[in-house]
Amino acid sequence: MPIKIPDDLPASRTLEAEGVVVMRETDAVRQDIRPLRIGLLNLMPNKISTETQFARLIGASPLQVELTLVRITDHTPRHTAAEHMLAFYQPWEDVKSERFDGFIITGAPVERMPFEAVSYWDEMRRILDWTQTHVHRGLTICWAAQAALHHFHGMPKHDLDAKAFGIFRHRSLLPSSPYLRGFSDDFTIPVSRWTEVRSADVPTGSGLRTLAESDQTGLCLLEDPGHHMLHMLNHVEYDTTSLADEYHRDAAIDPAMPLPVDYFPDDDPTRRPENRWRSHAHLLFSNWINDVYQTTPFDMARVGLDRDKG
Template structure:
């Protein structure tokens, strides 16, 4: 089954050219089926690129998925055309009475700031709390993952002496986890961040389990069953040239930045980068969507209800 997205979203033509099945809104209304509702709160500067990356991974599912694009209510995007935001994005305050089978929050270019100094932090806190009553499963990426574990569990983030930048080997620490079904014992994931969370700050008794970790860049993926959330601290959703474009941007701005490690062949930025994480990105998103499908209430009004959700909380092995 295809992914349902707005008719004129720029991602449509990109995904169709890649062979992803896209169901336009005008066709979807003729199908008598309840698609999985996935919300994307997109905090990344290049929103068109990020929404395409996420839609690509969601669209590989055999299930019909309806993707809703959401923005912070009073924050003005500076790197995306206003017309695009008006046409395709709804403010979170406008959707807060709706329910979603899945909800994704992306990274944001604010990771070096204290959480409380981010101008939309109060709304982020409300979004996190709302997700516990209106969302079945959550996926937080990079800064959003750091923000979520800080909000829910008091886990701080730490500045790094140099940017963790490149494609790093990670170890599969929980091969029996449904989210890592089909994963290799080790796999590569893009990393691009100036801060980190640390394993020793994970509070005991909260049921949090480390699913993937790197010897070089630390914790990558946490399962947080009591919050029905996955926290991905790296950028598994990145496409092949994302790190190259970040590197070129920083070089042009005369920023102190090293060539992303293990990304360009022989670390030569003049050569095309190699994508060694695509299959695992699809696996992670496919497994997450499958868990949603297997466990979400058929009656969407029951999503987030304590009785329906508490019965699904897994006890970590």
Template sequence: MPIKIPDDLPACAALQAEGVVIMRETDAVRQDIRPLRFGLLNLMPDKIRTETQIARLLGATPLQVELSLIRITNHVPRNTSTDHMGAFYRAWEDVRRETFDGFIVTGAPVEKMPFEEVSYWDELCAVFDWTQSHVHSCLNICWAAQAAVHHFHGVPKHILPAKAFGVYRHRNLAPASPYLRGFSDDFSIPVSRWTEVRREDLPPDGGLRVLMDSPEIGLCLLEDPAHRSLHMFNHIEYDSDTLRNEYVRDAAKDETTALPHGYFPDDDPTRPPENRWRSHAHLLFANWINQIYQTTPFDIARIGQADAA
């Protein structure tokens, strides 16, 4: 089945060109089935690119998915037009009485700041608490994953001596997990962060389970059953050229910027990078969506009530 997104969202054209099946809102209303409702709280600077990345992965499922784009209520993004935000995004304050089968919170370019100094930290904490009664399952990515683990478990983040930047090999530590069904024993995932969460800081009584890690750059994916969440510290959703764009941006500011690890063939930035993580990105999202489909209440109004029970 296709993904349902707003008719004029810029991601539509890009996804259709890739063969992703798009369902227009005007067509979706004619189908007598309940789509899975997903919310995307998009904190990334390039919101249009992030929308496309997430919609691509949600749209690969055989289930019908309805995606709602959500923003922090009083935060004005600097890198996306007000017309785009006004046309396609709703403030969290306007959706907080709604329920969602799945909810995604992205990373944000604030990871070097203490959590409490981020201008929208209080609202983000309120969002995390709200997910416990209005969302069946959450996926927090990169900085949002660090923020959620800090909020729910008091786990600190640590600033790295140099940016973890590139494509790194990871290990499947839980082959029997429904979220890693079909995963290889090892695989590659893009990484782009200045901070990390360390295994030794995880509370022994918190119920957190490490599903993926990397010998080189540490934790990658945590399962948090008590909060019905997955915490992904890296960027499995990235496009083939996302790290290249980040490298070009950073190198323009600082010519000593290091090449992303394991990304360009033979470390030659003039050669196009090879995507070695695409299939595992689709697999992770498909497994997560399938797990939601198997366990979410058919009556969406019972989300939160049924989860609490």
């Protein structure tokens, strides 16, 4: 089955060119199928690029998925046209009465700020609490994962001496997890952050399960069964050139900016990098969506109420 997205969303052209089956809204209404409702709270500056990255991974599922784009209610993005936001995004305050089978919250370029100093922190906390009553399964990425771990478990984030930046090897620690089904014992994932959360800060009795970590960059993937969430602390969704774009942007400001680790061939930033994480990105999202599909109630009114406690 295809992914259902707004007819004129720019991501649709990219996805169709890549062979992802996209269902137009006008066609979806003809089918008597209950699609999975997935919400995406997009906190990243480049909205269109991020929409495409996540729609690509969600759209690879054999299930029909309806993607709803959500934004912080009173925050005005500086890097995306107002017309795009008005056409394709709904403020969280307008969707908070609705229910979602899955809800994804992206990273944000605010990780070096204290949580409480982020202008939309109060709404972010309300959204996280709302996921406990109106969402069946949640998935948080990078800063959003740190925010959720802080909100639900009181875990701090720590500043790094230097940016963790590049492609790093990770280990699968719990192969029996449904989220790691089919994963290699060792796999690579893009990392781009100035802060970290640490294993030593995981509260005793929290129920948090570490699924993947790196010797170099620490925690990567945690399952939070008590809150029905999966926390990915790195950027498994990144495109092939995402780190290159970040590097060239930052190097234009600071020529001493270190190269991303193990990314450019022969550490030559003029050469196109190879994508060595795409398969595991698709696998992780496929496993997550499969878990959502297998456990969510058919009746949307029961979403958030009938979740299992495992």
